[in-house]
Amino acid sequence: MMNTYDVCVADFPRLAGEASDDKRIMRAINSCERGVLYIPKGVYEIESMLTVTNCCSILMHKSAVLKATKEMDFVLFYDAASSYPDLEECDGHLVPSDDHDAEDWNLFVTGGYIDGAGKASCMCLNSFKHFTMRDVSLRNGKKYGLRIEEQGSMWTYELVAQNLYLKCTMPGLMGNAGISSNGGDSHFIDCIVVDYTKGFEMLGGGSNRLTRCHVWGGPIPPRSEGELPEMLIDSVNYVLSSYDIILTDCYADTGKTGFLVTQPARLIGCSYFNNYTYKMDDVTIIDHRSGELLVTNCLLRKTCPNTTLYKGENKSVIWRDNILTDGLTLPE
Numbered sequence: 001m002m003n004t005y006d007v008c009v010a011d012f013p014r015l016a017g018e019a020s021d022d023k024r025i026m027r028a029i030n031s032c033e034r035g036v037l038y039i040p041k042g043v044y045e046i047e048s049m050l051t052v053t054n055c056c057s058i059l060m061h062k063s064a065v066l067k068a069t070k071e072m073d074f075v076l077f078y079d080a081a082s083s084y085p086d087l088e089e090c091d092g093h094l095v096p097s098d099d100h101d102a103e104d105w106n107l108f109v110t111g112g113y114i115d116g117a118g119k120a121s122c123m124c125l126n127s128f129k130h131f132t133m134r135d136v137s138l139r140n141g142k143k144y145g146l147r148i149e150e151q152g153s154m155w156t157y158e159l160v161a162q163n164l165y166l167k168c169t170m171p172g173l174m175g176n177a178g179i180s181s182n183g184g185d186s187h188f189i190d191c192i193v194v195d196y197t198k199g200f201e202m203l204g205g206g207s208n209r210l211t212r213c214h215v216w217g218g219p220i221p222p223r224s225e226g227e228l229p230e231m232l233i234d235s236v237n238y239v240l241s242s243y244d245i246i247l248t249d250c251y252a253d254t255g256k257t258g259f260l261v262t263q264p265a266r267l268i269g270c271s272y273f274n275n276y277t278y279k280m281d282d283v284t285i286i287d288h289r290s291g292e293l294l295v296t297n298c299l300l301r302k303t304c305p306n307t308t309l310y311k312g313e314n315k316s317v318i319w320r321d322n323i324l325t326d327g328l329t330l331p332e
Contacts, residue, residue, distance in 0.1 A: 005059055006035030020047040020069060032056040034104065039064045039112060052078045055104050060112025068120040075114050080107055081127040108132040116141040118170050124150050130158040137165045141176055145196060149182035157205065159186035168195040171220055174230045177201040184242065188213055195220050195231040198239055206243035216253035218278045232256060232280050240265045258285045266294040274303045281306045288312030295319050302326035
């Protein structure tokens with residue numbers, strides 16, 4: 001690890017009377033302005049939200065775990081507004097000046113686990129202008145696994161997120177979202193979301209790209225006998241409500257709705273499958289409410305008796321070179 005980080009959390013022990021690790025991690029963060037903070041292997045108990053506002057990038061050992069032990073909004077809240085060289089007031093808001101030469105383009109969070117433990121959402125990322133997240137697991141987020149651009153954020157775009165693994169392993173979190181984004185111009189590559197009620201919730205911005213992402217649900221047991229597994233109730237694999245979104249080689253796996261479309265979108269080489277082991281019937285593969293839509297080179301499967309391929313007016317839709325199984329037919 002020589003020369004790969006500036007500050008190590010191991011050099012910041014708990015002080016007398018501290019029963020958790022959040023205060024010592026915050027001391028490490030605050031000492032690492034525009035540097036790289038390394039968090040070694042271990043479980044770190046977090047009682048109050050960790051907040052980064054000084055452009056400190058975070059490098060975690062693959063087995064470093066930030067785990068919420070009390071109720072809070074997020075385990076980690078990262079606001080990158082200070083990466084801009086100068087801020088000016090405009091209509092009551094701070095916005096970047098025209099001098100962009102000093103911007104920090106290379107901020108990142110990589111490695112480790114962030115565990116909301118059902119008490120907190122895992123992470124919020126705000127106000128970035130190019131940011132990298134890679135090789136991070138986000139577990140048991142109360143409302144969100146990863147939230148991008150919470151209210152009050154500015155100039156949020158160009159996230160490159162690769163090999164994120166989001167998973168719920170505990171009951172009681174029905175209705176949450178794995179990745180919920182209001183940002184734009186971002187790329188999500190090889191990201192897997194398991195048992196969040198909504199997998200990807202792309203709500204704002206535009207020109208987002210998802211490649212080889214996989215959303216699936218089912219293992220969390222039902223709340224009572226005879227019900228569906230908890231996370232499958234009202235589940236949506238992909239909510240596509242950001243403008244000009246492209247999904248390439250993405251997999252909607254065992255969701256009540258596969259793709260919910262409200263803005264112009266392109267589905268290229270994507271698939272839908274419903275694991276009927278969980279007895280979820282009456283599913284909709286594509287719920288198209290508005291916006292132009294291209295569906296091409298997709299494999300869309302009927303695995304339960306009541307499968308609706310397409311719900312919508314079938315206007316402004318291009319169907320091309322798709323494989324449909326078990327009696328599915330294109331809408332007229």
